[in-house]
Amino acid sequence: MIVKVLHEKGxxxxxAYCASFLSIGVSVASWFGFGSMKVEPLGVAxxxxxxxxxGEWAxxxxxxxxxxxxxxxxxxxPTRA
Incomplete structure (x- = not known):
């Protein structure tokens, strides 16, 4: 099971939740053109x-x-109360 192996590695x-929120932030920044528009010569599309x-990574x-x-x-x- 992949989840077990990854969990054992730390x-x-x-x-994963932090990566999803980071993905949303990078998507918004890229969509508004803060990164891609200045670097990408092919334009807005x-x-x-x-x-x-x-954004689909999130x-x-x-x-x-x-x-x-x-x-x-x-x-x-289990924890004791």
Whole structure:
């Protein structure tokens, strides 16, 4: 199971959630042209596609974060109140 192996290497749900929010920020910055428009000679259409492409990563990172959270919930020892 990939989630188990990655969790044993130190990855946690918080890392995936942070990556998803970072992806959203990079997508917005790219879509508004802060990065792509100045670097990309092909213009607005290419900048829009870059922003959409990076924005599609966010749901994947959120899903990975949920998988990690479920794994963490299943494997953590019960706590006493």
């Amino acid at each position: 990855w946690k749900s918080e890392h 290419r900048a829009d596609r870059s922003g959409i492409f990076v 749901p994947t990172f959120f899903a990975i974060g949920v998988a990690f959270a479920n794994y963490e919930h299943e494997t953590e020892p």
